Amino acid sequence: MGGPLIETGAVGRRGGDGPDPGFYDVIHRRRDVRAEFNGEAVDPSVLERVLDAGHCAPSVGLSQPWDFVLVTEEATRRAFWSHVQRERQVFADSLEGEEAERFAGIKIDGVLEASLSVVVTYDPARGAPNVLGRHAIADAGLYSVCLAIENLWLACTAEGWGMGWVSFYREAYLRELLGIPDPVRPVAWLCIGPVNALQAVPDLERHGWRSRAPLAGVLHTEHWESGGDEAVQRLSGPARVGGGLPKAPPEGGGNGAR
Amino acid sequence: MGGPLIETGAVGRRGGDGPDPGFYDVIHRRRDVRAEFNGEAVDPSVLERVLDAGHCAPSVGLSQPWDFVLVTEEATRRAFWSHVQRERQVFADSLEGEEAERFAGIKIDGVLEASLSVVVTYDPARGAPNVLGRHAIADAGLYSVCLAIENLWLACTAEGWGMGWVSFYREAYLRELLGIPDPVRPVAWLCIGPVNALQAVPDLERHGWRSRAPLAGVLHTEHWESGGDEAVQRLSGPARVGGGLPKAPPEGGGNGAR
Numbered sequence: 001m002g003g004p005l006i007e008t009g010a011v012g013r014r015g016g017d018g019p020d021p022g023f024y025d026v027i028h029r030r031r032d033v034r035a036e037f038n039g040e041a042v043d044p045s046v047l048e049r050v051l052d053a054g055h056c057a058p059s060v061g062l063s064q065p066w067d068f069v070l071v072t073e074e075a076t077r078r079a080f081w082s083h084v085q086r087e088r089q090v091f092a093d094s095l096e097g098e099e100a101e102r103f104a105g106i107k108i109d110g111v112l113e114a115s116l117s118v119v120v121t122y123d124p125a126r127g128a129p130n131v132l133g134r135h136a137i138a139d140a141g142l143y144s145v146c147l148a149i150e151n152l153w154l155a156c157t158a159e160g161w162g163m164g165w166v167s168f169y170r171e172a173y174l175r176e177l178l179g180i181p182d183p184v185r186p187v188a189w190l191c192i193g194p195v196n197a198l199q200a201v202p203d204l205e206r207h208g209w210r211s212r213a214p215l216a217g218v219l220h221t222e223h224w225e226s227g228g229d230e231a232v233q234r235l236s237g238p239a240r241v242g243g244g245l246p247k248a249p250p251e252g253g254g255n256g257a258r
Numbered sequence: 259m260g261g262p263l264i265e266t267g268a269v270g271r272r273g274g275d276g277p278d279p280g281f282y283d284v285i286h287r288r289r290d291v292r293a294e295f296n297g298e299a300v301d302p303s304v305l306e307r308v309l310d311a312g313h314c315a316p317s318v319g320l321s322q323p324w325d326f327v328l329v330t331e332e333a334t335r336r337a338f339w340s341h342v343q344r345e346r347q348v349f350a351d352s353l354e355g356e357e358a359e360r361f362a363g364i365k366i367d368g369v370l371e372a373s374l375s376v377v378v379t380y381d382p383a384r385g386a387p388n389v390l391g392r393h394a395i396a397d398a399g400l401y402s403v404c405l406a407i408e409n410l411w412l413a414c415t416a417e418g419w420g421m422g423w424v425s426f427y428r429e430a431y432l433r434e435l436l437g438i439p440d441p442v443r444p445v446a447w448l449c450i451g452p453v454n455a456l457q458a459v460p461d462l463e464r465h466g467w468r469s470r471a472p473l474a475g476v477l478h479t480e481h482w483e484s485g486g487d488e489a490v491q492r493l494s495g496p497a498r499v500g501g502g503l504p505k506a507p508p509e510g511g512g513n514g515a516r
Contacts, residue, residue, distance in 0.1 A: 005455035020280035146404030197263035
């Protein structure tokens with residue numbers, strides 16, 4: 001079935017010599033924000049662009065299985081914040097020595113400081129039972145919700161805002177706090193809003209908790225056992241990488257409508 | 259602990275009147291690509307930018323728990339493609355009537371046509387046992403992997419390429435095909451590469467399988483029960499949305515190091 005197409009050469013690229021540099025600027029500036037929120041009220045038109053970006057995310061079977069609960073009320077935020085502090089203590093109690101000391105200096109949320117909180121949920125019933133692409137992988141719907149969260153995150157960054165994902169909470173607590181019904185599952189509490197600045201280096205790296213690893217360390221070629229260096233050589237070398245295969249005849253039995 | 263800051267007003271925005279329009283252009287052009295791959299070899303420097311964008315994604319506790327397996331070999335791709343066709347038939351067999359007819363016309367993968375496949379995995383052991391932010395939500399690491407996948411997807415779009423997520427497969431099959439060891443879990447098979455064009459309308463909408471729902475339908479304010487219309491009115495109205503709360507004294511007991 002046909003439909004309007006978008007020429008790839010003309011979009012998202014300035015002139016055609018490479019991608020829009022603004023896109024990678026957003027990718028690299030994005031931070032998990034805690035201390036830098038300035039608490040200024042959010043511009044509703046900016047917020048609508050950000051939420052719309054989340055809602056434009058890809059989803060399995062076009063199910064769009066997310067919901068966004070906008071939370072601004074002080075009582076709700078303070079209740080959640082107190083719960084987060086208790087969970088912080090649970091984690092702190094599992095640490096010893098230097099690790100415990102390092103964690104003591106790390107801020108883990110901006111719930112009270114951020115202008116707005118957005119709770120993102122997953123509804124497995126949306127589009128069910130025949131969600132196209134989910135019969136073999138039950139978590140595929142949950143994956144879609146995370147794609148929407150990353151769109152929200154990058155849109156906040158593009159708008160000069162910050163976003164921080166708070167994960168020191170129990171799902172059952174958040175479900176009760178906001179009246180989220182079964183089978184909907186809370187996936188994230190996001191702090192969102194204007195910031196004074198973004199850190200150039202992630203908080204956990206600045207505090208010596210953990211450092212970013214190089215890309216080469218997570219690359220493999222063809223098979224799990226062929227790792228890092230070889231993959232980078234292939235990337236850097238002049239050799240052809242990939243290419244579509246010649247058309248094959250349909251293979252035995254299960255070819256459906258291809 | 260201090261560190262270099264980035265001024266938000268100067269970055270990712272052209273002039274300060276709003277966000278870089280190129281960013282939202284990428285968000286809106288992104289499609290789940292199947293038929294439009296042209297099979298041209300990928301430029302290694304472009305691929306490295308794309309993979310680096312994935313690797314720059316946020317992750318719980320800065321664990322970066324993903325791996326990227328680059329698959330180009332014909333035997334591997336044909337084997338996976340055959341498996342996908344069998345799973346296609348499993349899903350087709352669950353459909354009846356008009357739904358079955360509609361599905362028959364929908365292409366669900368571009369495994370043979372795309373220049374490259376990238377399999378993304380999740381390693382729960384990375385950074386363990388004390389992954390900061392994961393003690394209360396076991397799936398938080400899996401969520402991080404999906405954020406990386408969305409970065410890959412948007413970067414492909416920004417580069418004028420396409421990406422398609424194939425989810426008609428069993429994890430056990432893919433684990434064996436690529437030799438992925440326990441406890442690493444395959445999360446996605448991604449088809450990547452140059453395309454002739456991107457569809458303006460998602461495939462599943464063009465084929466009448468399912469239509470995109472309006473943003474208002476997934477918005478709630480303060481509580482799950484306060485839905486759509488009210489949230490949109492709040493967004494559109496002149497009223498202040500959100501705002502940081504005045505500092506509260508630490509609350510009972512578990513305040514940790516805040």
